[in-house]
Amino acid sequence: MSDLLPLFPLGTVLFPGMVLPLRIFEQRYRTMFARRVDDDPIFGVVLTLSGREVGDQPEVYSVGTAASLLKAVRYDDGCVDLAVRGGRRFRLLAGHWDEGYLTATIEWIEPGERSTLAGEQTRRLAEQVTQAFSAYLDALERTADLRIERAELTGDPVMVAFTICSLMPFDTAQRQRLLEAMSPVQLLEVLLATIRRDRDLLLATGIGGAALDHPGSRFSAN
Missing domain, CATH: 2.30.130.40 (LON domain-like)
Incomplete structure (x- = not known):
């Protein structure tokens, strides 16, 4: 429609x-x-x-x-x-x-495949994503010597994934790629790989991601 x-x-x-x-x-x-x-x-x-x-x-x-x-x-x-x-x-x-x-x-x-098998895979991936995000924040706290207040991420796996997408310092092209994911599994798999990559980069260089100031933190003018 x-x-x-x-x-x-x-x-x-x-x-x-x-x-x-x-x-x-x-x-x-x-x-x-x-x-x-x-x-x-x-x-x-x-x-x-x-x-x-x-x-x-x-x-x-x-x-x-x-x-x-x-x-x-x-x-x-x-x-x-x-x-x-x-x-x-x-x-x-x-x-x-x-x-x-x-x-x-x-x-x-539409949200994507909602079969029982796909649902179980989505839940497993969502758990891995939240764990990877927590590990990324741990690494950020250590490298930047700061303390980050954390909210509990629960509920629909897709909405949890998009919440993490909005919080991570991904560059604009990566954000668009995540937005275009056509299934919950694809979204979570790409997000998981990207968070793990950024955590490794952060630990290796002290710099996490290509854009530390993500768009949600400021006004966007037309």
């Missing part, structure tokens, strides 16, 4: 469950916000492939994430600060810029 959804091209990957702050200042996105403020999802977030976020019609990746509005703060100059949360993933089928912003026909990406 396909739907029509306005899209927000950014230099950031939005994962399901991840909260992302945004600042809207371009007129075209103010218009989009005004038209969609009461809709859920309010828009979709897609990673820019080429071109600029501001004042351009950039090419975008074909897999993105629907965003639900959590909070909006409007200013006298017309700018708006938003907080959105990632929801369902989608695949872009066709798009146009007739409204000044990108509007696309999209299809929703």
